[in-house]
Amino acid sequence: GENVEQHPSTLSVQEGDSAVIKCTYSDSASNYFPWYKQELGKRPQLIIDIRSNVGEKKDQRIAVTLNKTAKHFSLHITETQPEDSAVYFCAASYGQNFVFGPGTRLSVLP
Amino acid sequence: NAGVTQTPKFRVLKTGQSMTLLCAQDMNHEYMYWYRQDPGMGLRLIHYSVGEGTTAKGEVPDGYNVSRLKKQNFLLGLESAAPSQTSVYFCASSYSRLAGLETQYFGPGTRLLVL
Numbered sequence: 001g002e003n004v005e006q007h008p009s010t011l012s013v014q015e016g017d018s019a020v021i022k023c024t025y026s027d028s029a030s031n032y033f034p035w036y037k038q039e040l041g042k043r044p045q046l047i048i049d050i051r052s053n054v055g056e057k058k059d060q061r062i063a064v065t066l067n068k069t070a071k072h073f074s075l076h077i078t079e080t081q082p083e084d085s086a087v088y089f090c091a092a093s094y095g096q097n098f099v100f101g102p103g104t105r106l107s108v109l110p
Numbered sequence: 111n112a113g114v115t116q117t118p119k120f121r122v123l124k125t126g127q128s129m130t131l132l133c134a135q136d137m138n139h140e141y142m143y144w145y146r147q148d149p150g151m152g153l154r155l156i157h158y159s160v161g162e163g164t165t166a167k168g169e170v171p172d173g174y175n176v177s178r179l180k181k182q183n184f185l186l187g188l189e190s191a192a193p194s195q196t197s198v199y200f201c202a203s204s205y206s207r208l209a210g211l212e213t214q215y216f217g218p219g220t221r222l223l224v225l
Contacts, residue, residue, distance in 0.1 A: 009150070032212050043200065043216040044153070089152055096141070096160055096207055097168065098214070100152040 002027040002094035006101030013080050014109050021104045023090035024072040032093040033073050035064060038103075039086045047088075048075070080108045111136050114217035116201050122223045123191040131186040131220050133201030140206045142184040143168075143214065144176060146197040153200065159184055160206070191224045198222070 003026040013019050025033075031052040036044035050057045050064045050073065057064050061080075066073040077084055085108045091098040117132045133142065140161050145153040155168030159178040173195060175187045184203075188195060199220045205211035 006152075032207075034213070043218050045216070046213050049213070091153075093207070093212065096166075097143070097155055097158060098212075099169075100145075100154075102150055102152040 002030060002092055002099040004090060004092050004099045004101040006090055006104055008104060009102065010105045010107070012107045012109060015080060015082060017080055019075075019077045019080055019084070019106055019108075021075045021088055021090070021106070022072060023074070023092075023101050024070075025092040025099075026071065027092070027094060028068075028071065030092040030094060033064070033066060034091050034098070035075050036089045036091065036100075037086045038089065044089060077106075080106075082108050082110055084108050113137065114201060114203055114215050116199075116217040116220050118220060119218065120221045120223075122225065123188075124225055125192060127191050128187070128189050129191065129222075130188075131199055131201075131222075133184045133186070133203075133217055135182055135184075135201075135203040135215070137203060137215065138181070139203035139215075140181075141204045142178065143202045143204075144174070144184065144186045145200045145202065146170065146195075147200060147219075148197050156186065156199075191222075193224045196222060196224045 006023045034049040037047045038044040063076040087103045090101040114135045143158045144156040157176040162181040201217040202214040204214045
């Protein structure tokens with residue numbers, strides 16, 4: 001089955017710096033890769049997604065890149081702000097479902 | 111629109127007790143999912159449904175049962191609760207993956223403690 005790994009598990013950056021979170025997947029049939037942000041005590045919410053026919057997608061300060069050959073995709077957050085502090089999950093499609101990575105706790109230090 | 115709602119928000123059970131968690135969505139989504147979230151382990155799929163009257167097992171189905179008698183509701187049952195089932199449970203829903211509208215919308219979660 002699909003296996004999704006995510007690194008790092010924790011990440012601390014200074015406000016204004018960039019943050020990068022990387023995920024790898026194992027099933028070459030996966031074709032949809034969403035990223036979710038979960039604030040403490042809240043539900044996961046989609047922040048950006050990418051399909052396998054696209055190499056990069058941007059939405060303001062957030063971008064996602066996909067390397068299908070290497071089976072990895074990354075989340076890039078530029079000009080980080082304190083409100084970016086949260087746990088971020090990547091996921092990969094697997095049949096009718098998704099497999100999630102274990103999460104990255106991002107702390108943006110003022 | 112309320113989106114995805116879950117009942118109850120929090121529950122404490124004793125080992126061996128049973129309970130049902132209710133998930134409801136008002137977005138006319140075909141797909142519904144139940145996940146459990148444990149520290150450091152992300153979201154793990156328990157069971158899912160691709161339409162009214164259908165259910166299927168996910169990654170960690172043991173000890174749970176589900177039913178989807180109405181399109182808008184997805185029930186998760188614990189017949190005999192165990193301490194290992196202490197977790198936060200999230201329900202999610204989406205349109206069909208075949209429609210290319212895969213975005214999952216999550217409910218607020220149910221925190222379950224089994225003593």
